Amino acid sequence: MRVLLLKYVLLVGLGIAADVPGNWTAVQRDIIIQLDLENTSLEIKTDSTLGSGDIVDIFLYTSQRRDGDYNVPRVAINFTSTPRYYFHNCGSFWTDFPTNLPAEVDKIWRITVDKTAGIRVKIHCNGVEVLNVLLSDSTCRGYRGYWKKYWSRNFKKIYFRSSDTASDYYRSGQPGN
Template sequence: MRNLQTTLIFLQIISLSLCGWLPVEREVKIEWDPESTPLEIKTNSVLGSNDHVYVFFYSAEGQLSGGVVLRFGSTPHYWLLYCSPSYTNFPVKLPSTADKVWRITLTRTAGVRIVIQCNEVEVLNILLSYSTCRYPYWRSYWNRDVAKIQFHSSDTASDYYGSQPVSCTGLKAEWRTAIRTTTKFPVVPGTVVEVNCIESRALNKGSSEVTCTSGTEFIFNLNEPECINTGTKTMMYKVYTNVDRIEMNRKKVREYQLQLIYENSRIHIKETSFMALISDEYLEKDT
């Protein structure tokens, strides 16, 4: 029976490893940057167990750069190393299931921000500042670049750690006004998404297929998708030619049935017996 239990545990570890999960080792510095790769931790501790997650951040030189502590007391608490005055209640209710996946993200796009998700529910989003941190020297730690993590020996809750792929949730914001897709989001990373222009007369000068990486980020083989407005109209225009050779002070006016083709903000004019490329200032619509 003991051999069977050992085998099952071993198979479970292998299965989790294949899914991107690694068993937690305490007091070992691990190469990890939670700013570029959110850290995910699996726990199955229940409230009231008083189990803790202790994960500390370190710079490449081994200097302490902050850290996150989670406590499973009668109510769940968090503590940000060298910032929080004490264990603090989460601002929202956590998922009730014992099996939890915590995602810890560090961002620096506008100050130092810690975002914690539990089973894909955002439970903490805090901008570190002198008003949110008790310790006046918090910047000395949290402003350092993070290159390593370490699970402290006091950690009794963390079972596995890793970084699972983040699903793609939609097209990039800057694409959405001109580009569309029939793909239904969310999709898993690696999914090829076909895109085309919303306007029927627009031309996509970039890739017609993009590959999801995470969130709203995509890669493409050619150029980035870009829709250029094109179109055709047929109207009467007066085209002013050069000064008439006979009457030097008069401009000669000719009328043509022209086809206007708009392309890249220029106007191509085409007529059976006449072809020219001219700019807007030489055209006057016939009224």
């Protein structure tokens, strides 16, 4: 067990992705990660407390991501005393979750981009749906038509920003949307 733990600590310390039990991978920031959000969801483990100000902060890229390309969809969750979410290129301000989050500190978030009927973003927390938003000109206020250009893309890569202080581990989630 000690050897396994030491190996894990060394790999993470060197910035090398390390698998952890349950097919979880330790989050590395500021690197491109292959993850097909067209066919799977993204699951993220956090242990941040409400009021901490920690943030989950993820860019969604196509397979054609270029360095310096930051005008892309982004999903962010802010652990303020009232938790909030933000979708880049679909609104310019933080929005309170419409439901209460599960009370546990350890959380598994599942983010799904469902394009079967429009473009819908779903977020589950510990198995409970806490957000289900159909993107449209009315939900993406101030981005009329503009939002669709970015959110209709096929997302094949993710990128945890350096501003992400909450995400500990990630993995591909459930197949399909």
